[in-house]
Amino acid sequence: MKYALAAVFATLAAGAALAQDEPANLRVELKNSSGAAIGSATMAEGPSGVLMRIEVQGLTPGWHGLHFHETGDCSKSDFTSAGGHVHGKPTMVHGLLNPDANEAGDLPNLYAAADGSARTEVFSGFVSLSGKAGRENLRDADGSAIVIHANPDDHKSQPIGGAGARVACGVIPPAG
Numbered sequence: 001m002k003y004a005l006a007a008v009f010a011t012l013a014a015g016a017a018l019a020q021d022e023p024a025n026l027r028v029e030l031k032n033s034s035g036a037a038i039g040s041a042t043m044a045e046g047p048s049g050v051l052m053r054i055e056v057q058g059l060t061p062g063w064h065g066l067h068f069h070e071t072g073d074c075s076k077s078d079f080t081s082a083g084g085h086v087h088g089k090p091t092m093v094h095g096l097l098n099p100d101a102n103e104a105g106d107l108p109n110l111y112a113a114a115d116g117s118a119r120t121e122v123f124s125g126f127v128s129l130s131g132k133a134g135r136e137n138l139r140d141a142d143g144s145a146i147v148i149h150a151n152p153d154d155h156k157s158q159p160i161g162g163a164g165a166r167v168a169c170g171v172i173p174p175a176g
Contacts, residue, residue, distance in 0.1 A: 026129060026139075028146055028170040030056055033077045039118075041146050041170055045132065049125035056119075056148070056168065059112035065149035065163025068105035068127060072143020074169035082145035082169055085160070088126060088136045097155040102126075104136040105144075109152045130175065139175040146170045 028041045039056030054066075069082035085094065085105030093100045096108070104126035112118040131137035138144040149163035 026172070028172055030054070030146065030148070030168045030170040031074060032058060032168055033079070035077075038168060043129060043138075043172070045129045046123070048133070049123055049135065050127050050129060050138070051121065051123050052146075053121045054110065054118065054146075056110075056112075057115075057117050059110075059116045059118055059148065059167065060150070061112050061114050061116060063109045063111055063152035064118070064167070065151060065153035065161060066107045066110045066122070067147050067149070067153075067160070067163070068107065068124070068138060068172075069145040069147045069169075070105070070142075072145055072171045072173055074145055074171050079145070079147055079166035079169040082147055082166070086127065086136050086138070086144055092159070094158050095154075095156045095161055106153075106155070110148060129172075138172050141174055143174045144172045146172065 026043045029037050030039045032038050038058040042053045044051045068086040070086050071083040073081040075081045085103045088104030095102050096106045107122055107124060110118050110120055127138050128135040129139050147166050148168040150167050151162060151164035153161035153163040155161055
């Protein structure tokens with residue numbers, strides 16, 4: 001019996017150690033301009049960036065720009081309170097396809113089906129949930145935001161790739 005209990009405790013301790021090594025998920029609620037919850041983003045820190053899974057409803061069908069914005073504030077109905085894109089460098093050049101570089105907040109577009117629902121998983125090697133490896137910290141002192149735009153991002157033109165109005169926003173809170 002004594003050995004059986006020791007084995008159980010050893011198994012539990014090993015399980016707890018493994019759980020500490022797994023990335024912690026951060027869930028961010030996405031809201032529309034009237035403040036209604038329309039979906040969520042689940043984020044996990046990886047060894048070289050952030051993996052994000054988005055599930056959302058209520059978008060117009062088609063492609064939508066998707067970006068990390070510099071301030072964790074979605075309080076204004078037009079979401080301008082979230083500021084501009086997360087930059088990472090003093091020069092702000094937008095676009096994943098721009099030959100002059102790109103901002104840390106640039107992400108691939110999101111596609112909404114005919115019923116307005118969208119589900120995707122994207123990875124960004126430009127950011128971190130903790131400032132890991134010198135990447136832009138999404139959970140810095142004022143947090144950041146995930147913003148979905150009305151139109152697709154062309155990934156080249158300035159300042160936001162023609163993505164248009166901000167139609168959904170979710171706050172990535174500061175750490176701690």
